[in-house]
Amino acid sequence: MELPKEYDHNTLEEKWMNTWQDSMYYFDWDSQKPQFIIDTPPPYPTGNFHIGNALNWCYIDFVARYKRMRGYNVMFPEGWDCHGLPTEVKVEEKHGITKSQVSREEFRRLCVELTETNITRMRKSLRRLGFSIDWSNEYITMEPAYFGKTQRSFVQMHNSGMIYQQNHPVNWCPRCETAIAFAEVEYDSRSTALNYLNFDKLKIATTRPELLAACVAVAVNPDDERYNSYVNTELKVPVFGHNVKVISDKNVDPTFGTGVVMICTFGDKQDVRWWVEHSLPLRKAIDKTGKMTELAGKYKGMSTTECKKAIIADMKESGILYKQEELPQNVGLCWRCKTVIEILSERQWFVKIKQDDILNTANEVTWVPDYMKVRLENWTGTMEWDWCISRQRIFATPIPAWYCTSCGKTKVAKEEWLPLDPTQTQPLEACECGSSEFRGEADVLDTWMDSSISALHVSGWLSDHPLLLPAQLRPQGYDIIRTWSFYTILRSKALLDKRPWDTILLNGMVLGEDGHKMSKSRDNFVIPEEVITKHGADAFRQWAAIGGTTGSDIIFLWKDVVAGSRFLQKMWSIVRFSLPHISEKPASFTPIDLWLISKLNRLVKETTEKMDAYQFDETFKAIRGFAWDILADNYIELAKSRLYGEDGKGKQAAQYTLFVAIETISKLLAPFLPYFSEEIYSHIKQESIHLQPWPQVNESLIDADAESTGELIKEMTSAIRRYKAENGMPLNAPLNEIEIYSTITDASDIAGASNSTIKLKSGVPDFEMVAKQIKPNMKVLGKTYRNRAKSIAEALVNADLNLACAGSITLQVEGEEITLDSSCFTVEKERLLKGKAVDILEVGNSTIVIVR
């Protein structure tokens, strides 16, 4: 059956997608094969699988398919990280409600409903991209089967003292009305006014006059002689009139403002540090919604912005504020809604951060690329306080705890009671005080509490299966090192005292064609579906493979995708040509067959090494280069005359060589191009290529001599081609007569490829060999003669050519006599003909004589 001339990606990709069985990719919990568990990132179900995700999944699929072919028991699970604010916001938008207008249960139900719709859409994208996902190991974090584990992890860590409750300053988003972790704070440069105030006997400068009501101390630098005498005295706070102490602290910058700073609870993180260090009192002037409290007197009920405006106007009028200047400032923002965060002291749940544990565990993991580890190390060192895990939201894993209504004591659930929602159920035992009246904890868990046990979940933790931790691979983007990597390492260590994975593979960010991060506002946004429709999943996957080095940012370029689909068409043409000619029956190879086979084995060796090192770009480029350049442009051209010619040994050898090459290449391509490779393999064998083993290297067939002989034949052929091109002949034009003086023993392929008769001659043609110039070998000279190498090289170039041809040169360099043997230089020679009507082509040590 002849293949159609064009490769039709639309039809064929659809065909295979609908043919493949999910069970091909199931992980076998009872297998004897070595395990390869991948801790796939669970995407947030927005409904759209964006191109950055797609890049990451391509990497994962390359690895999964490769490892399966290498004989591993591979798990490529698919998770969905459902909980979180964006879905709550979407639900409010979609139904035109706010979360307080419906019951908690009803609001949760609407969130679940939206999430399920989105997951269904995203599953389709994953299938269409040809990912070999193990759907028997799908997990959905909002389902009881998963969030029950999140809750059990909470209980276990609470019982081991890793989780505790405390009144502590936390980052607070007044719009979302919830505490957030450091990882959720973004920073932005703004400009603000620095206000100079008459503050009792002193003058201070502050950017936050609205916090005057929350002022708990005034600080000066201990070395600042202007203010030494005021330390430990009391000052009356302007406007509000309460007294605060003057303290000294070396972290006060005497050159900033007036050198006097007011400490409020809390203006910024520095206030928190001073507050802790000097055991200062707490004055809450801002409430959870960002409004001023009673403490702010007449400003009560105003937002911080309104209050700032009002108090500045008042103080200007009363002469308290005597100067203002512009000041650039960085403010913390809520990463979800970009609202300026406040620092409030609230009772929250925290996870202890043991920096040494995290750093030591990170060191047990192989980081690819290795420099990414530094990011985790730097982040680990900068945490100001423990991980705040409680959130004042609804759509998240409930914190399994209650408060006794009579004694106020906290009761945390027992593991066997889980999963549960404490706002819906009561604990199964009474409080120590005897009361059985409880109020359920309404706070919920940070979503990272869900996703940070993904590695444990997929490895069989708290299941009927054996625990297979550590997993082998964590693939993720470098943007979430400080969150997902950090928290996963923390949790795995805390819960099981083990590293979560053997290796972490970081991918870069996808940039738009203009080199900037893709965003709708820049109009450089591309969705995977658009690419698939135009060029197919395999072309998209090629862009992912060759667009850039693993770990670095990668620009999405349409031309790369187009180049991908061109390669598919080229490969298709190769197969289309080859199919009628291939044969599985071995025969004795000719020199050019041996060359091809040697190169092919070298390719298998190289690609195996590079895949093991996660170098997808280099792997794919090597395969493509072999198929296009070596196989198509050279081998097939050279073997064509045998393939079309008379039956016989030579023909058989070419047929067999071609078979081996096509079969091997399809297998090497299988991890990258699942659809295309399956289609071409289906014309050779009846089984799926995705169940075949990865090609084995046959070292004995990698033969440098065979390669140089083949290379010589190839070079001679292209020299003849070039000759024809230069003389304006078509490439298939026969030449009068060709004589070849060379070490090769078989010129029939050259004859076929050049469509000419060839006389193979031994020895040297009847030409004069004239030495032309001496070329120094710097590699040898440099090592041997070090700093004299340069002057020796200069002398060498001008040395006697006759001596050079004899193999040894003696030179006078800097007054010293130096003898160089032939390893130090090469003599370039020119052959001059003696009056025959011919053209001469030189290839290495061989000479081609073309009789005109």
Next chain:
RNA sequence: GGGCUCGUGGUCUAGUCGGUUAUGACGUCGCCUUGACAUGGCGGAGAUCCGGAGUUCGAAUCUCCGCGGGCCCA
């Protein structure tokens, strides 16, 4: 302000534990419709490897300084 990272023909990119014709793709120019492929083949042009200094016999590669981009943070 700090950490990490990148800066290679017009464009994108490989090479980066030092070795003298710097890889490939796209684009471009010329030739070729040859029995797999014109979505092709053959050939050419095009790069002071961001700038400067240093180390070295020798630097795209190592060191330092500077300039510019990206990411993460303060």
